[in-house]
Amino acid sequence: MKTNILVTGLFLLAGLVSSCQSEMEEAKGYGYLQLSSVDVNKSVTTRADITSTEAIAVDVIDESALVVKHADDWNEMNDVLLPVATYTIKAYSADKDKEAQGFDAAPYYEGQTEVAIEANKAKAVEVTCKLAQAKVSVNCSESFKTAFNDYSCTVEGTDLSIPFVKDESRAAYVKAGQSLTVKVDFGNGKSFSQQITEKTEAAYYYKVNLDVTEGNASFDISVDQTIHQYEVTVKVPTKQESADMVTGDIRNDISKVWGQFAYLSGICNLEEITSPVQFRYKKKADSEWSTIEAAQEEGTKNYSAKVAPLDFDTEYEYYILCGDKTGETCTFTTEAYVEIPNLNFNTWTSVKKGFLTKRDCWFPNGDQANSYWATGNDGVVTLKSSNSIPVEDGRDGYSVQLSTVSITMVGYAAGNLFIGEYNTNMSDPASSVKFGRPYSGARPVKLSGWYKYAPGASMRTGATIPSDRTLTSDECEIYVKLWAGETLIGEGSFVDNKNVSEYTKFECPINYLDSTKRPNKITIVATSSRYGGEFEGTSVVGQLAEGSTLWVDDFELSYY
Template sequence: MAKYIFSILSLLFLIGITSCNEEKNATNGQGYLYLGIEKNVTLQTKAVDPVLAVAILNAAEDTVKYIADFEAEKADEGILLDAGSYQIVVASGKKDSAAWELPNFYGKTECEIKTNQVTSAKVTCKIANTKVTVDYSDDFKKYFTDYSTTVSNSSGSLTYVKGETRGGYFAPETLLAQLELTNMDGEQFELKREYKDIQERYHYKLNFKLGGDPDNPDDNGNAGGKFDDITVDESADTVIVSIPIKIEDLVNIKAPEFTLEGFGENNNLEAKKGEFTGSSLKLTAVCGVEKLLVTVESDSLINLLGLPQSFDLANLGADTKTKLESIHFPIPDHIKGVTDELIFDFTEMSNALASYDDKIQTHNFTFTVKDAKTQEQSISFSYSVKPNVAVITKDIATMNLWSTFTFFGGESDSDDGFGFEYRKASDSEWIPVSVASKNEDGKTFSAFVKGLEPKTEYVYRAVGKDQEGNPVFGNEVKFKTDYANENDKEKPFVPNLGFDDWSTRSGKGALWNVDYISPNAKDDPIYWDSGNRGANSIGKSNPTSEEKEVIVPKENNKSAALLTSKVVAGTFAAGNIYSGAFQSVIGTSGASLNFGQPYKGGRPTKLVGYYKYNPKLVNKGGHEELTEGAMDKCAIYIALCNWSFPFNVNTSEKNF
């Protein structure tokens, strides 16, 4: 999901006349796009009337036009675009987010806009996710006084409480149904069921019913409880799943449990080879183990030993078993169907794990059990094997790599003289970093290092002393600092941060085209916008303008943004500047606009700048806490959000 950066500077939050879609000055001509959208709905979703958003991307995949509601804004009447190639993406709802009665429609096409020509394009939108409803048989409802089902997968979860008839929409992938029951005696039970092979645009009806006789198992030898009865109606794109629940089995239902012993923080153990203490894993699966999947992340075990990345201990092949035995991996004699506790003692295996290249090697393991009732449980743990050397340099976690600072970590046997050295990868001279004392464990030490250059490769190493007091060095670790505000081509992720570049542009105001001041360089696409176009609809006012005199005396600082509150034809217009773009004027005192621009740069740590502000008493109207006679307020802020598209603001509906 793309990140969007949204920042705004304003004297009052946008009230009054605003402006509509930007029509950019183009050097290569412009043409009109007439866009038609067709919704391909299935039988189960004909009543759905989705709000379709349209994003138009240029050849560089930058969003040049965003329409929050295609039908409401009547965008089918024509869209003015610069000549060139475009992708048109239409979407409604979110495919990766579970929601009630809100399917995700998605469609995409490409088109070519030619100078002074009209281009027609059609996008067919199809449902891109899965619909799920839950129902219960009459005998089921009589036996249980309360019941609910939580359906979930990676897209999220929805709980179908008693009496819920709405449909939920999920990503088209494996579904997990968790049923919570209360019987006539007040006893509570919980069951989990899993259903795979989920397809998009299908309606899955989960029907729970009482059924099954423990004395008369089905053809597969099961006493019931799985997704036993599945009916697919291809003509209606419907899958009916009948799920029998056996009363006799409820008292024995309990989800599997894992218990780790001997591990530290984050389920990790760190030691030199041969120095690991006891560690073990206990598994309890009262319904019987059906599958016990082990996933391994380890360069040496996979690339050197040839161990597969994942294997099922309950159905283990001979070759994999031989390789596991070579590192003393504990393998119980019987796993499949076992209902007793299983104990895995990893002490001997942990001391057989090796370290290579004189640096710490980490071996990650994940155990996932599925029992006979398709209930799952997982647990992860790891061993970090340190090399048998006097000084160790630790890898830097990705989360600790910033544009101008990072954290060094090391371990030394010596009690003094420990610290670090670092240099640019292209330099030969090391820069020392002193450390006053070790951490609480008495072994490791660390340092916060700042003053680094963005997007630059460095090398660092830990330093210690041997028994004779001579310096010894740990392994060298390479790292690269994060981006600041420029990519590898020296192009800023956030352009015109100093508000030095301005231009005069022409675009549609409330009724006709107007000239207005824009906080963007002449030939650059719109990144920053203001309410100038709307405010200029009646006369030239430009509440937001370029200021060249009152500026901070800093090198290369040419201009600043001057934000002034003005009254235009009796209507208040606030000075404001923000990342995003106006969409349309609403009446005479409202606007639809989009906040936010795509952001793919490094992680910001702060917003730095300068402002000069002369507040005045509110003397016209007011807004919420800014009543007439109160002192005006200035707002300056920045937010980094996980948005797929800009956030649409509608000032008339107070949707901020």
């Protein structure tokens, strides 16, 4: 492809008609501008994209970047009187979108130059417009088509993915200034990628030719400046899996692909390793690769590396390499993020409830119900005030105050807050609580937040003693659990019995009992008395202390 050139002639008339001369004499400090013609540069050999009827708009721009004169069609811009100053004359395609990309995008031309307007003087100005985009096409050799019967090819860039189906002969326009990568997908998670250029140049044509090789992949570029053309030849290995370097396919391995990290794996069978074994990885939509050193598993030829942080619900590419030896390119997609509502506990509602006296029954949701988060307030307010309530105590918005209280019939009620359901069952209080809500998001690896704790003054007597020890002070607990079906697959707990008077950060790492399953249910629980949920019949029998109070705020789940 030849460089497309438009030459826009902007001329200040050397001899103005007498009426203009008298106007200039009266307007000292002004110059006279006239756009006399727009012409097509006849020296350009290839003119398939432009004709002499190309619509060109013109802007006259002052030093403060203000357009002082505009014409959608240069023919409409006639005599213009301008104050003495320096102006930018900008000419561009009037009816096309410079940002458009793909086969349907039209060529967009632009150019500009500066001119200094002097009092009572005329100057000739010429603006040369050229193609503002780049072009790209892909051609597959017959050898390539024979070697790979089933493949798909795309050219990818910044927010760009152009499919080049088999025998596609058209070229596509793309924005200048971006990197371009050709990607060949062979199916089954196997693909080949090669960057064409780090930065596309305006008015250049990138002709990509895909061929095959029996050895390692190769990449060659030849540039013809006279016609503004890059001839890019990419030779793809016919054998996509090398016996020397084998990239492990983790696409369907749940234990290795998480929400914001992944464990890459591969095998290096080289007899002599002269360079460090590494992995390269990137988002499929990106062109730039990141590199990370691989760690060898002792006594094997297996290598692995943890890459983080990654983006949720995003497809990545990766391969193993050592020196000039590489494994095939494989892909995986990270787990999606699903928000847990009201983790900052700033949303609360209440309704009046109670047996004889109506009291505020507080709910940590916006709909006056235990619809996602729940508490035992619905049962407590039958006889007492809510013991799980919002408070304003120095942190941003609301915090949660959970208090252990004595209550008729069950004996005690620990303040609690949890993801799940609560429906009061006086004949079987233990069944009032159902922990967990459906969850389809990425697996978290840690729960953190802020807490204060004041254990009650004295432990109750006659309580059931934990099998591992006797409590001398009440304990608060914050924990998270995840299930796959009915199977618990991950859990983490934070327990404390100290008096903590200032908000303090807590962290609760999550231990996965089974990393080969994804969760479909989650709960987070906070309670002022760890054993406040131990029942025998209708009575609480767990060790606890009346008056124990836990404050919590701003929970956060981490994913790497």
